[in-house]
Each structure stands twice: as C-alpha cells, then as structure tokens.
Amino acid sequence: MTEPFEVITVDTDxxxxxxxxxxxxHPKVYLNLGTEGHVECPYCSRLYKLRAGAHPVHAH
Numbered sequence: 001m002t003e004p005f006e007v008i009t010v011d012t013d014x015x016x017x018x019x020x021x022x023x024x025x026h027p028k029v030y031l032n033l034g035t036e037g038h039v040e041c042p043y044c045s046r047l048y049k050l051r052a053g054a055h056p057v058h059a060h
Contacts, residue, residue, distance in 0.1 A: 005044055005045040005046050005047075006046045006047070007046075007047045007049060008046055008047070008048050008049070009049055009050075009051045010033075010048050010049070010050060010051065010054075011050075011051050011054045012033075012054075013032060013033040013034070013037075013050065014030065014031070014032055014033070015030070015031050015033070015039070015048045016028055016029070016030050016031075017029055017031060017041040017043070017044065017046055017048070019041075019043055019044040019046075020044075025044075026043040026044060027043070029041065029042070029043065031048065033048060033049075033050050037049065037050040038050065
C-alpha cells in the first residue's frame with residue numbers, strides 16, 4: 001500500500017474534496033466516510049479520517 005497524498009482529520013462523516021489548488025484541483029466530489037471512519041478521494045488520493053472521539057450527526 002502506498003502512502004496517501006495527504007491525511008485530513010475531520011469531525012463529520014461526509015466531506016467534499018476538490019483537490020485544493022484552485023484551477024489545479026479536480027471536480028468537487030462528495031465522499032462518505034462510512035462505518036470504516038475513513039475514505040480516500042478517487043481523484044487526488046487525499047485520505048479523510050474521522051477524528052478520534054468525534055460523534056458525527058447524520059442529517060437525512
């Protein structure tokens with residue numbers, strides 16, 4: 001397994017990623033961390049991880 005491009009710790013189970021860098025980024029995608037508590041962006045390989053002790057609220 002390769003190391004992720006960047007690890008971003010979050011307090012919610014849903015995130016939006018646009019790759020950062022303005023025009024050098026990628027299309028905005030919305031990602032769910034799911035039961036695993038982490039997700040990797042399919043475009044830029046940023047890894048989003050749920051902060052330890054975070055209790056995300058599921059808005060439906």
